[in-house]
Amino acid sequence: xxxxxxxxxxxxxxxxxxxxxxxxxxxxxxxxxxxxxxxxxxxxxxxxxxxxxxxxxxxxxxxxxxxxxxxxxxxxxxxxxxxxxxxxxxxxxxxxxxxxxxxxxxxxxxxxxxxxxxxxxxxxxxxxxxxxxxxxxxxxxxxxxxxxxxxxxxxxxxxxxxxxxxxxxxxxxxxxxxxxxxxxxxxxxxxxxxxxxxxxxxxxxxxxxxxxxxxxxxxxxxxxxxxxxxxxxxxxxx
Amino acid sequence: xxxxxxxxxxxxxxxxxxxxxxxxxxxxxxxxxxxxxxxxxxxxxxxxxxxxxxxxxxxxxxxxxxxxxxxxxxxxxxxxxxxxxxxxxxxxxxxxxxxxxxxxxxxxxxxxxxxxxxxxxxxxxxxxxxxxxxxxxxxxxxxxxxxxxxxxxxxxxxxxxxxxxxxxxxxxxxxxxxxxxxxxxxxxxxxxxxxxxxxxxxxxxxxxxxxxxxxxxxxxxxxxxxxxxxxxxxxxxxxxxxxxxxxxxxxxxxxxxxxxxxxxxxxxxxxxxxxxxxxxxxxxxxxxxxxxxxxxxxxxxxxx
Numbered sequence: 001x002x003x004x005x006x007x008x009x010x011x012x013x014x015x016x017x018x019x020x021x022x023x024x025x026x027x028x029x030x031x032x033x034x035x036x037x038x039x040x041x042x043x044x045x046x047x048x049x050x051x052x053x054x055x056x057x058x059x060x061x062x063x064x065x066x067x068x069x070x071x072x073x074x075x076x077x078x079x080x081x082x083x084x085x086x087x088x089x090x091x092x093x094x095x096x097x098x099x100x101x102x103x104x105x106x107x108x109x110x111x112x113x114x115x116x117x118x119x120x121x122x123x124x125x126x127x128x129x130x131x132x133x134x135x136x137x138x139x140x141x142x143x144x145x146x147x148x149x150x151x152x153x154x155x156x157x158x159x160x161x162x163x164x165x166x167x168x169x170x171x172x173x174x175x176x177x178x179x180x181x182x183x184x185x186x187x188x189x190x191x192x193x194x195x196x197x198x199x200x201x202x203x204x205x206x207x208x209x210x211x212x213x214x215x216x217x218x219x220x221x222x223x224x225x226x227x228x229x230x231x232x233x234x235x236x237x238x
Numbered sequence: 239x240x241x242x243x244x245x246x247x248x249x250x251x252x253x254x255x256x257x258x259x260x261x262x263x264x265x266x267x268x269x270x271x272x273x274x275x276x277x278x279x280x281x282x283x284x285x286x287x288x289x290x291x292x293x294x295x296x297x298x299x300x301x302x303x304x305x306x307x308x309x310x311x312x313x314x315x316x317x318x319x320x321x322x323x324x325x326x327x328x329x330x331x332x333x334x335x336x337x338x339x340x341x342x343x344x345x346x347x348x349x350x351x352x353x354x355x356x357x358x359x360x361x362x363x364x365x366x367x368x369x370x371x372x373x374x375x376x377x378x379x380x381x382x383x384x385x386x387x388x389x390x391x392x393x394x395x396x397x398x399x400x401x402x403x404x405x406x407x408x409x410x411x412x413x414x415x416x417x418x419x420x421x422x423x424x425x426x427x428x429x430x431x432x433x434x435x436x437x438x439x440x441x442x443x444x445x446x447x448x449x450x451x452x453x454x455x456x457x458x459x460x461x462x463x464x465x466x467x468x469x470x471x472x473x474x475x476x477x478x479x480x481x482x483x484x485x486x487x488x489x490x491x492x493x494x495x496x497x498x499x500x501x502x503x504x505x506x507x508x509x510x511x512x513x514x515x516x517x518x519x520x521x522x523x524x525x526x527x528x529x530x531x532x533x534x535x536x537x538x539x540x541x542x
Contacts, residue, residue, distance in 0.1 A: 050436065076438040088433045090426045100419065101426050105438045107419045150437070 001063040001079055001157040001189050002028045003049060008058035010048040017056065018044045019213045026158075026191040026206075028063075031184050033200045033221065034193045036210035042193040043085060045210070046160045049191070050075050050082045062158065076105060081151040085162040085193075089143045089150070091136030095127055098135050098146055102153035120149045141172025148179060159183065161192040165199075177203055201225050255390040260508045266397055268504020269404040273459040274481030275488065275496035276411055277452035283428040283491030284448045287337070287352040291360040292456050293478025299325050299457030300469035301367065304376045314381045315403060318461035322454045329453025332359070333446045341445075368471040375468035382465075400462050407458055408497065411451075415493055424448055428491060483523055487530045489537025499538060 005024040011017035018041045026032035034042050047053050049060055051072040060068045067078060075082070090098050099117050106113040121128035124145055130138060135146060144164060151159065164180070165173035173196070181203055184190060194200035201207055204221030274296065281287045302321035306312055312320070336359070337352065344351045382395040415421035427434040427444050435441060459477060460469075467473050480503065488499025503523065510522045530538065 052432070052435075072435045073438050073440060076436070082436045084433060084436065088430060090429050090433075092429060093422060093426060097422050100422065101434070101437050101439070104423065 002026060002061075003080075003158060003189065003191055004061040004064075005045070005049065006059045006061065008045075008048060008055045008060065010044065010053050010055040010058075012044075012053065014056055017213070019048065019055075021058070021214065022210070023215055024191075024208050024218075026189055028157075028189050029184065029187045030205035031180065031190045031192060031203055031221075032206045032208065033204035034191065034208045034210060035195075035197050035200065036216070040210040041213040042210055043162050044213075046082065046162050046191070046193055050080065050160060076154060076156060079156045080158045080160065081154070081156040082160040083147050083151045083162065083164060085166055087140065087143050087147075087167065089135035089138070089146050092134060094132055094134055095138070095146060096131040098150050099127070099153060102150035105154060116153045116155075119155075120153055123152070124149045139172070140168050141175060144168060144172065144176055145179070148176075152183075157187070158189045159191070161190060161194075163194055164192065165194070165196055173199070198228055201228060256512075258391050260512055261505060262391075262393070262401070263397075264505030264508030265501060266401045266404070266504070267507055268501035269401065269408055270459050270463060270477065270500075271480045271484050271503050272408055272497050272500025273404060273411075273455050274477050275484035275500050276408075276493065277455040278481050278485050279488075279491055279493055279496045280424070280448045280452045280455075282485070283493075284424055284431075285337075285352070285445050286349050287356065287449075288349070289449075289452065290353065290356040290478075291363060292356075292452065292481060293474030293476075294360050294363040295325055295329065295453045295456035295474070296460035296477050297367065297469070297471065297474035298328070298363065299460030300464045300467065300473055301371070301376070301460075302457065303461035303464045304378060304469045307378055314378070314465070315399075318403070318458060318464075321461040322458040325457025326450045326454040328457075330446050330450035332453070333449035337449065338442065338445070364471050371471075373471060375470040375473075377468045378465055396465055400466070404459075404462055407455070407462075411455065412493070412497070414451075420444075420447065479520075480523070483527050485537075486527050487538060489539040492537060492539040495537050495539035 003024075003026040005022055007021045007023060008019055009017050009021055010019045022041070022045060024032070024034070024045070034045065036042050044053065048055055051067075051070045051074070054069040058068070059066055062078060062080060065078075067075070070078070072082075090101060093101065096117070099120055100113070103113045103116050106116060121131070126142065127146055127149055130142065135143060138146065148164070161180070165176050168176065177199055180190060180192070192200060201221055201224045204224070206218065207221050207224045208218040209216040274292065277292055277295075278289060281289045281292070299321045302324050303317045306317035306320050307314060336355065340351055340355055341348055382399045385392055385394045415425060423434070423439050424444055424447070427439055427441060431441060460474065484496055484499040484503050487503060488495025488497070503526070506526055507519055507523065511519050514522060
């Protein structure tokens with residue numbers, strides 16, 4: 001399932017758009033990374049794709065179907081999940097209950113929900129060992145694992161990741177990147193925003209650079225990785 | 239006043255029966271306060287609405303119970319349950335047709351707008367009731383008459399039934415929010431609405447249900463206390479203020495805080511009324527709230 005953003009203009013108010021005619025394509029089964037300076041509109045783009053913001057111009061396609069402006073609650077049933085920036089587990093709920101929330105759409109289908117939770121535990125055995133713990137007591141890396149596991153409960157083919165390693169120490173960050181590569185190997189389409197430019201580009205199939213809400217540059221990940229110092233100098237601190 | 243309090247303390251030191259009596263009375267009051275606070279916690283926690291009309295739902299519950307008993311001669315507890323159901327429907331309707339349209343257009347002014355709206359709603363409800371049924375208190379008598387004496391502790395059946403019924407409602411509510419899928423969804427949305435949306439939770443439905451349940455709880459509290467307070471247009475004011483006090487003591491948007499805060503306040507009031515007389519009751523409650531806020535401004539329990 002691919003995502004295409006076609007000439008999208010969007011922002012938090014109509015009078016002051018953050019994004020200006022942005023184009024992007026996240027190919028099916030690939031990792032597409034979106035980088036750029038602070039305030040360039042990266043997270044805004046993910047929010048717009050997921051329906052939190054409605055574009056004033058342009059269209060967004062998912063697997064060639066128009067999802068422009070669809071309500072976020074409908075995105076999951078369309079096969080798109082969004083793991084937001086920061087730590088977003090429900091801290092007062094237990095690990096098990098967080099996963100139940102990830103399977104909300106299955107709440108009347110007890111057997112399917114149980115299977116989904118069981119699959120998530122198979123993928124992330126750590127979560128099963130901590131299933132009765134309140135999510136708030138987990139470490140940062142464990143919380144991010146829980147968030148990703150919760151987002152994958154319905155096995156949506158497309159994942160939007162907003163700075164998945166923000167606030168994490170190097171070792172848990174590395175584990176998150178390893179997990180992203182595993183998901184790619186399993187055929188998931190991943191569109192990721194990241195501030196850890198070097199690491200993100202190292203796992204990217206394609207890179208888009210956003211600056212001041214506009215497309216600045218894009219190309220294969222290998223090309224960017226070979227030239228990473230110039231990329232940072234030219235496009236991120238321009 | 240102080241000398242009187244000391245005499246009372248000396249009396250209480252040699253009379254454990256009295257202490258038990260005060261404790262039981264305190265638990266009754268406290269469980270009602272907890273019911274009121276649960277509703278306020280629900281609406282604030284999930285919807286960020288400070289619901290000034292909450293006391294009026296208590297009042298409507300009292301009136302509904304009264305009329306069901308008088309007109310249909312149904313059993314008291316059945317009448318309370320029916321009144322609760324009515325308030326559930328009223329609460330759902332208010333959220334759906336009044337609060338939700340306001341929420342859609344309020345943006346960042348939602349909290350202020352919602353408070354002003356509920357203030358207006360309270361005035362409308364109270365004055366409508368005053369117009370239709372006047373200010374006379376409606377009383378029911380003969381509800382679970384009699385009492386029993388256990389080793390000197392006098393247990394009035396009416397109060398005992400109310401206490402047991404209230405604790406049943408409290409337990410049911412706690413079961414709902416902690417053990418049911420929808421209850422957990424309400425807690426999750428209360429914690430992080432945006433993330434809840436990304437997981438497909440139906441926020442409109444959860445808002446509607448939360449407001450309905452809050453109204454139900456207030457209505458049940460009003461109905462259960464009918465034999466003790468009666469039904470009159472301003473009967474909900476004091477429970478509302480006590481509910482707010484419990485929320486401040488227990489912690490904003492903390493269900494656990496509402497429970498323990500309610501019981502604490504109820505027991506505190508019961509003993510305070512005995513030592514210092516009923517006239518000082520509300521003053522001492524305010525002092526308790528101030529002491530808690532001075533040392534723990536976030537309340538005794540964290541938000542859940």
